[in-house]
Amino acid sequence: MRENAEKVGVWCIVSMASIPLVMTLGNSMFIPVLPILERKVGISSFQSSMIITSYSIAAIFLIPVAGYLSDRFGRKKVILPSLTLALLGGLIAGFASWKLEAPYTWIIIGRILQGIGASGAFPIVLPLVGDLYKDDDEKTSSCLGIIETSNTAGKVLSPILGSLLAAFLWFFPFFSISIFSFISIILIYFFVKVPKDKNDPIKIKEFLNNTKKTFKSEGNWLFTVFLVGTFVMLVLFGVLFFLSENLEMVHDLMGIKKGFILAIPLFVLCITSFITGRKIKGVLPTMKKIMICCLIVLSVSVCFVGYTSEKLILLLIVTSIVGMAIGGLLPVLDAIVTENIEKEKRGTITSFYSSARFIGVAAGPPIMSLVMNDADAVNISYITAGVLGLLFLLIVIKLIKVEEIEN
Template structure:
């Protein structure tokens, strides 16, 4: 718990736990449903593509509203945006769960509940990144360390998700929806009591000034910012495509179902979580080191992704390949978080980090439906294409992530 010791002089342990609860809860709110999708298809009578929209509807809502939440958090305060957003996520979980329990044709109401959850996610999860920056001000090392904890909480949620989702669904198939509401309530209580946001000395920017400054930031810093955004889209697209594919493949090709499937799905995600924790502890705000880590991670991610389809019928090899995917993504995510948070002005941090979070949700939204459309006829081609895109992204990183330009 060295990271906690590094932070204790400015931020309490419970404050860090409270902030880390948000990515954990929001990740559970989405990823926990992935192993349950085949069950939903049978219980609700929907297609694979329709079940993928249960994930996508959550993410699409977040994509469009995250930048708005970022501005509001810069304008009115982080906590004033986070708490109402968590309440919306709670209500969305109740709607989806109640519809599944009581209605004979619940699909439309499930989607409505998921959209509300997505709106809640838009106002909660992305705001944590600038909040960490606010709490630690100009201490890049402590910021990186705390962001590592936050991203590890996110990835730990991904580890727990398939297990909890499978366990809950084994009792009652729609229980995962209700559990999301309960987890949101816990996070609301933690944030309300333990997160103390620093008081602002300066008046928040007016809309016109804010828009002018944001436009100027993208004009001056655009190349490296958009490079980070593209990385965020790509890694989440690959991750959620693979998770959706594995959930279907483990049942159809390997006859692994229920709680056992949840534990198998958790293997690459556990390695992702461990890699994220180690990465967050060791980057220490050093941009030159972070660029090297990005390059190595993208190379490993691109190569391993190309073999996912090829090994789809060989369970052990498939888990080895997807574990390499998980490790590379786990290393990369804290680096992306830190570069964004540490290298943007405080008054614009909420908005810029929100655009980055929105980019990540684009990948989450696109992954499952794309995979549902291509996995029957174009499985190998799709993963090889993704591998090629990763290598192109590598060239963009080498060209546009320039240490001297970003740090100045």
């Protein structure tokens, strides 16, 4: 087992980390660009939020399918075609924006295609890490921390890169996803060597029975992790969408300057995610303590986002604290799911977890677009998020039972 872990080279890790980086850029990059899209394409704030949501909705429904296919045929055989679809989706959306007078429909089609590609890319990386490191929980946790850090690094880079590219050509961010996807395809093809599975591929009937049994026996803690994952991404993308619009409308910050400011809370999230991934080392009691602490911090801090919206420094402090809490939660959630599910079921179960996260990504921007014109509604929505966070805290305390999961 240990020998296999040591054979996982640096370029293999870099190749795997490129996938969440590309997929995150493929979504988060458009957050600072949405106000520009609204002006160029002539669409409303709600319509622009659909550019994020359409990508995520496509992924939600197809991630479990991709998870099963990866268990059935192999991780790499699912990841490479998925990245190719993401590449094609970027070309469609970019070409439509460039050449058509009314490109919105084709942009959404391209984004849906990218979402389909995303469903078979980032979610499959999580079980792939578990496959490569076998039963070495410490190295699995460390690598998952790197993967999640790459994901959050994409969030840090995306507002800056998105603003830069849009300043050059407003539709260039669409084409850039195709370029990044192509680079990731090359890296995965040459540097990721998946261990061969000596067992026969699982049949669909057996797969359904195994999945049902897993949720029956492990359902309490699995559904808790799924719910927390959904909540965390809902808060993150809701706050990012709000912050992007707020920086332009209230603080008159646009372009690259806005991108750098938007990256501040995401940078805090990225650093926290990296440190957490290094510290947890597969130790479940430590993971539970981190979840509890982060949920408390997140629940309290998110309540103040709306109240500080007109004071830039305070707003950045509060959103950075929110980012820190989310950065602590994400690698813990990844590790709990990946390390405590058998290899044969890992792709499927982690795909359900990824679907749950995408539900939050899909819901955050449109919810904020509907309430952000009313200051009272914004404050109520963030206080509601804080109350939900405390509710999930109680569920974590009650249903994440360390001894039961370890056994």
